[in-house]
Amino acid sequence: MTDNSLHGNHDPCPACELRREVQDTRPAIREPVPCNVCKGVDFLPLTDAEIVRRTVEEARRIYWPDWERRVSNA
Structure with missing residues (x-):
């Protein structure tokens, strides 16, 4: 069974990355908008x-x- 929490077993969610890029930096506190792509997990499992x-x-x-180098030198 795949463990998607391990490094390399998932890709970052492009929708969440895009939202972070365009999010303004005003100090107002807003409710988080749920992601329709990753369902709020922030990554897409492979x-x-x-x-x-x-x-x-x-x-x-x-x-x-490295293997080719070792074989060719032998």
């Missing part, structure tokens, strides 16, 4: 397949150049 795809991509980027 599927298991997407997590695996991103992990494999990062492993290729980090691990394989």
Whole structure:
């Protein structure tokens, strides 16, 4: 089961980010507006397949150049 609270297992909610960008900075206290995209969680969970795809991509980027270097020097 995917744990969406772990780093890399979710993306930030673009709707919440946009709202923070356009929010004015006046000191008035306003009621929070619920997000229709993430339901107020502030992130969008990734599927298991997407997590695996991103992990494999990062492993290729980090691990394989070192492995190729070691094999070619042997």
